[in-house]
Amino acid sequence: NAGVTQTPKFQVLKTGQSMTLQCAQDMNHEYMSWYRQDPGMGLRLIHYSVGAGITDQGEVPNGYNVSRSTTEDFPLRLLSAAPSQTSVYFCASRETSTYEQYFGPGTRLTVT
Amino acid sequence: AQSVTQLGSHVSVSEGALVLLRCNYSSSVPPYLFWYVQYPNQGLQLLLKYTTGATLVKGINGFEAEFKKSETSFHLTKPSAHMSDAAEYFCAVSQAGTALIFGKGTTLSVSS
Numbered sequence: 315n316a317g318v319t320q321t322p323k324f325q326v327l328k329t330g331q332s333m334t335l336q337c338a339q340d341m342n343h344e345y346m347s348w349y350r351q352d353p354g355m356g357l358r359l360i361h362y363s364v365g366a367g368i369t370d371q372g373e374v375p376n377g378y379n380v381s382r383s384t385t386e387d388f389p390l391r392l393l394s395a396a397p398s399q400t401s402v403y404f405c406a407s408r409e410t411s412t413y414e415q416y417f418g419p420g421t422r423l424t425v426t
Numbered sequence: 427a428q429s430v431t432q433l434g435s436h437v438s439v440s441e442g443a444l445v446l447l448r449c450n451y452s453s454s455v456p457p458y459l460f461w462y463v464q465y466p467n468q469g470l471q472l473l474l475k476y477t478t479g480a481t482l483v484k485g486i487n488g489f490e491a492e493f494k495k496s497e498t499s500f501h502l503t504k505p506s507a508h509m510s511d512a513a514e515y516f517c518a519v520s521q522a523g524t525a526l527i528f529g530k531g532t533t534l535s536v537s538s
Contacts, residue, residue, distance in 0.1 A: 347525060354435065356516060356530040357470075372525060404469065408526070413458045413477060415518075415526050417470045 315340050320405050320418035327395040327425045335390040335421050337405030343416075345408040346388040350374065350401040351420075357404065363388055395425045428453050428519050432529035440537050445489075445504040447532050449517030452498060459500040460518040460526070461491055470516065476500065487511070512536045 321336045339346065347362035359372030363382040377399060379391040388407075392399060405418040433448040451457055461473040474485025481493040491502045500517060517529040 349528075354530060357528040359525050359527070362525050406526075412475075413520055414472060414475060415460070417462075419469045 317341065318405055318407055318416050318418035320403075320421050322421060323419065325421060325423050327392070327423065329395060329397060329425060331395050333392050333395065335392075335403055335405075335423070337388045337390065337418060338386050339388075339405075339407040339416070340386065341407060341409070341416065342385060343407035343409060344385065345410065346382070347372070347406050347408070347415075348378070348380065348388070348390045349404045349406065350399075351404060352401050360390065360403075392423075397425045399423065400425045428457070428521060428524070428527045430517050430519050430527055430529035432515075432517050432532050434532055435530065436533045436535065438535040438537065439507045441509055442506050445502070445507045445511065445534065447502040447515050447517075447534065449491075449500045449502065449529060450498055451500060451517070451519045453519055453521060455521055456495075458520045459491075459493060460520070461485065461489070461500075461502050462516045462518060462528075463487075464514045464516065464531075466513075473502070473515075507534075507536045509536050509538065 318339045344365045348360040349357040358374045361380040363369045403421045406415045408415045429452045431450045459476040462470040474483045476483045476493045484490045489504045514531050516531050518526045520526045
């Protein structure tokens with residue numbers, strides 16, 4: 315199993331540009347989520363999904379969109395990038411029975 | 427609502443000394459509790475978790491944590507620190523069916 319994969323690893327955007335961060339898992343987990351990590355702030359939940367076709371907002375959803383058309387994929391879209399979205403983004407999926415959450419390697423995003 | 431408080435954003439110990447990282451949580455129902463470790467420029471790795479059963483939980487790399495319901499705490503300990511333990515540690519809480527909420531993290535430094 316590859317686990318949770320994220321692409322790209324690094325990305326630089328200009329203010330106003332849009333992009334999609336990709337996330338995929340091969341563990342057949344229903345629950346997936348996106349976090350951003352900023353110094354001194356820990357990991358903050360952006361959006362999450364409890365299954366295909368079902369998504370909901372987390373603590374910091376503004377400026378981000380998600381969709382879940384398949385169990386495997388959970389992309390995160392930045393509609394119009396802002397410098398405040400400079401961060402490291404982590405995707406995760408969770409095993410239903412143990413509640414153990416598996417994290418991807420992260421995407422480091424810089425918005426100039 | 428759930429929340430997690432990690433006391434001390436930075437803890438410094440000498441090699442061979444006891445490691446104690448503090449975590450307090452708030453939860454209206456029995457929680458699931460986790461400790462994750464993050465080495466520089468890497469993703470998050472699960473150290474240990476408490477879901478049900480024995481309140482003293484052993485994890486990887488010699489770490490353990492004790493769930494104390496009366497104190498709403500889940501402190502992480504290791505009897506003897508190694509240089510390789512230097513990293514950032516995150517405590518997290520979840521309830522059945524809900525998102526994983528993280529504390530802001532504690533950076534552990536180990537000196538020789």
